[in-house]
Structure formats: C-alpha cells, structure tokens
Amino acid sequence: MSQQFEPANEKMYIRLVKQGDAAAFHAIYQHYSPRVYGKLLRVLKSEDLAADMLQDLFSIIWQKRAEIDPEKSFGAFLFKISDNLVVDLFRKAKRNQQLIEKLAKAGAEEWESTEEWLFKKENETWLARAIESLPPQRRLVFQLCKLENRSHDEVSQLLHISRATVNNHLVKATQNLKALATGKSGMAGLLLIWLFR
Template sequence: MYITDHIPEKDLLIRLQGGDHRAFEIIYKKYSLIIYANILRMVRDEDIADDLLHDLFLKIWNKRVEIDPENSFKGYLFTCSRFLVLNFLRHVSVERQVEKYLSSVRTELYTHIEELVFLKETDNILQNAIGQLPPQRQKIYTMCKVDGMSYVEVASLLGISISTVQDHIVKANQFIKKQLSTTDNLTLLLGALLITY
C-alpha cells in the first residue's frame, strides 16, 4: 500500500511510466484540483473544465512513458493543460465561424426563395390582369411591355398609328393598376414599377 506523503514524486512518476494505476491515482488526487481551477479560469464553464481535465489526465496516462521524472511534473501539467485549452478554444472559434457562415447562407437561401415566391405570385397577379384586357389591347401591351418592342415597331407590325398604340398602353396601364390596387401594397408598388416604364 502506498503512503502518499512518503513517496517522492520522482518515484511516483517512474511507477506511472511502468503503468502503475495506483501511482496514477495518487498523482491525479495531488494535482487535479489545482489544474481544474486553472482550466476553469480559462474556459469559465464547469462542464467544459471537467471534460478538459479528464482529457488531460487521459493524455498523461497514454503518454506516461514520455514523462521525464527529472523535470517538474506540476509545470508539465500546467503547460499541457494550457495547450489543451488553447486547442479547445481554437476549435470552438472555427466552429463558430463555420456556424456563422452556414447561418448566413441559410438566411440568404431563405430570402432568395421568399423573393422567388413573391415574384411568382406577383407575376401571376400581373398575368391575370393582362389576361382581362380586350384582345387587341392585350396584344399591344404584351408586345410593348413584355416583348420589349417599341411603339413604332408595334404600330408598323399591326398597321395602326403610334398614337393608337400609345392610347392602348395608357388604358392598359390604368386597368392593370386598378387590378393591382385590390392586392396588398407591396404587390401594388411592384406592379406599378413593372408597368410604368
């Protein structure tokens, strides 16, 4: 049986190197509280500090043969714990950056989908309004406003005067604005922008 007060640390470390579980327990009891307090001071979270302390002593056990009994073990523990905490904080920082990026991508995608849905709904309302125009007015409006033809081109193709084309467009715009006024204000605004160019 070990008597912890009487075993020099160097001897404990030599026994630890040899895989002595009792020596490991004694070392753990001797240093765990002070190392835990140091880790907690850096991470400010008890659960994380517990996990990191556990990881530290697991590494100590797994790398026990590399421990130099001639050097300060306490200093070695503090150095190892500091590196462990820094790696943890670096990992958390990377995770936060990734989460921030993914969040912005999700928001962008959601906004894009929302805009597409809104534009589709607005386009349906606009197409419905255009579909209610008299056939000749609908044809002229479509040629000018949808196909992008000039009043001169439309007049020439249909064999009518430019002022007739203009009259149809003015009346079509008035009718469509009136139809759009029955929907919400945002759609109305968008519709007005679509038809007044």
C-alpha cells in the first residue's frame, strides 16, 4: 500500500484500516491531520492542546476502526469525533479551574463562553441530523464541500459528476436545510455559519 493518500481510493484505505493495516492508517493520518489540527487550533487557541487532541483523536479512530463504515464520509466521521472531544474538554474545563486558566491564557477568553459554545454544539447536533435526512448523493456532496471544505472541482472529480451537478446539489441541500430550520429557535445564524463558512 502506497503511503501517498489518494482521495479517490478513500474507501479502499478505510477497508484496509478496518483490517488493521498500519500503512493505510498512516496515509489517512497524513492526509487529514493538517486540516483537523487547523480546526482544533482555531477553537482551542493553543498549539499544545490542539496537538494533544489530534493524537487522542487518531488513537480513538484506530481503536474504533472496526466501527468505521467505508460507504459513509470518513471526513464527517472524523470531524464528528473531533467535535465531541472538544465538547468534552470544555465540559471538563467547567469543573477544572486549572484547565480553565490554561484555556484563558491561550486566548479562550476572546471566544464565546463555554455555555454559549455548548449551546452552539447542541444546535450543530440537530443540524447534523438534518443533514443525514438529505437524499444520499445530495448529502454526500454537502458533506464533502461544506464539512470537509473540498472544492467543487475536487468533488466533481471524486464523484464523477459535473461541476454544475455539484452546485445544483449544494443549492438544493441549502434549501432543504433552511426549510427544516424554519421555526427552530437559534438555527438561523448557525445555518449561515455552516452553509457559508
């Protein structure tokens, strides 16, 4: 197995990881870790905390490799676990003054309060369920473009569909999600963050 990760062959890599293939796991780590680390750093504002959590994240992925579904977006699975780890950290921080001080020194005081952040994550959980309700192809395009930040051209090549089809799926997914969010308190701003980040 080549160490160079190829997005078009992601399902093959995931199947190998499920079988305990360390080389395939390393290739996936090399591909996803910079993006995950960047997201963790933006939230935690600490290189040490972000690096530690990145290692914890991939340790969990290795331990839970048998649970990974190669037919579903691995990136979405990865970022969901990452989000859960951050939520757990902030919950622990509420009970651990030392950790609160460390987060504050790292710049966390510039971010929303822990309570606001947790409220946002709860709404994101609702939105994740809403995304799961989309038709399979539309959901996959949305996940790849909006959750994994892939370009329209990359998704077009990956799924063997035209760029116009990618754009069409995104427009319809956005319409579907906005319709589901109608009347859901606190979702309007969150939708804008998710759909246009």
